Amino acid sequence: MLLKPRYKSNELIIMKSLFMRTNLSAKDKKYYLKLEKGYQGEVMFDQYTSKLQNDLYFINDLCIDFNNANFQIDTLTISQSTIFPFEVKNFEGNYLYENDSFYTLSRDEVQNPLDQLKRSSTLLRQLIKNIGFHTPIEGNVIFINPDFTLYQAPLNKPIIYSTQLNSYMKKLNQLPSKLTSNHRELAETLISMHQNKSPYSRFPRYRYDQMQKGIICPESNSFLICKDDKKLVCVDCGYEEELGTGILRSVEELRLLFPELKITTTLIHEWCNVIHSKKLLRRILMENLMATGYGRWVFFE
Numbered sequence: 217m218l219l220k221p222r223y224k225s226n227e228l229i230i231m232k233s234l235f236m237r238t239n240l241s242a243k244d245k246k247y248y249l250k251l252e253k254g255y256q257g258e259v260m261f262d263q264y265t266s267k268l269q270n271d272l273y274f275i276n277d278l279c280i281d282f283n284n285a286n287f288q289i290d291t292l293t294i295s296q297s298t299i300f301p302f303e304v305k306n307f308e309g310n311y312l313y314e315n316d317s318f319y320t321l322s323r324d325e326v327q328n329p330l331d332q333l334k335r336s337s338t339l340l341r342q343l344i345k346n347i348g349f350h351t352p353i354e355g356n357v358i359f360i361n362p363d364f365t366l367y368q369a370p371l372n373k374p375i376i377y378s379t380q381l382n383s384y385m386k387k388l389n390q391l392p393s394k395l396t397s398n399h400r401e402l403a404e405t406l407i408s409m410h411q412n413k414s415p416y417s418r419f420p421r422y423r424y425d426q427m428q429k430g431i432i433c434p435e436s437n438s439f440l441i442c443k444d445d446k447k448l449v450c451v452d453c454g455y456e457e458e459l460g461t462g463i464l465r466s467v468e469e470l471r472l473l474f475p476e477l478k479i480t481t482t483l484i485h486e487w488c489n490v491i492h493s494k495k496l497l498r499r500i501l502m503e504n505l506m507a508t509g510y511g512r513w514v515f516f517e
């Protein structure tokens with residue numbers, strides 16, 4: 217049972233917006249693409265876990281401050297007798313494992329996912345002990361990408377490769393598991409401790425007038441166009457969306473980028489760029505947002 221679904225983080229939404237609408241430095245571009253790829257990998261993993269029928273709780277994207285430290289768990293699974301934290305990595309291509317470290321074949325060291333898993337598992341273990349639970353923890357790093365190869369891969373590390381996912385999921389599904397109110401309490405407590413902000417996000421500077429306007433496709437890196445009065449469409453990936461949904465999504469994005477801006481019809485008309493009828497836009501905003509003020513001075517909350 218899914219108790220906490222996965223959403224795109226605010227950091228990812230903002231970085232995608234900056235990637236699409238501004239001229240990011242090569243370093244920031246790379247950082248955005250890494251974030252996006254990581255998120256896609258987590259969504260791929262969700263496609264496996266969502267098929268399980270067993271009595272298990274799933275908590276996605278848990279970010280907790282504990283003991284003056286912060287830790288993140290991509291997916292946390294609670295079964296009757298074990299807690300399984302998963303660190304999902306969407307590495308692609310050839311990597312090398314040597315002296316307890318991960319390298320690309322060009323010998324660039326990358327952050328060791330096993331270290332990340334160990335750290336988050338240790339903090340999680342302390343935390344659940346602290347709130348009165350003693351369930352054993354069994355973490356795994358998931359290499360979700362089928363085009364990932366690890367040379368000199370260690371045998372005795374908690375790693376699951378994409379080729380092993382089906383059998384691992386079968387194992388999880390057949391685990392003897394009957395959850396009780398105690399498990400629920402543990403899950404709810406962890407979810408209540410979740411912090412929405414990622415402490416690691418630092419953004420490049422940006423200004424409203426420098427940003428390219430338009431409605432961004434949520435599925436690809438392109439802008440949507442109006443198909444008709446009701447639908448938006450992406451010519452790049454074929455994604456289609458109700459006009460209202462796309463507009464409200466863009467309003468949320470604008471608010472995230474510029475919390476101080478007053479949302480008016482004129483501003484959103486400019487921001488979305490592709491909505492020809494201001495009257496239609498105004499009606500959509502009126503129907504979905506709380507309006508304050510009168511006439512020309514209406515703004516939305």
Ligand SMILES: [Zn+2]
Nearest residue numbers: 433436450453
């Ligand atoms: Zn698209």
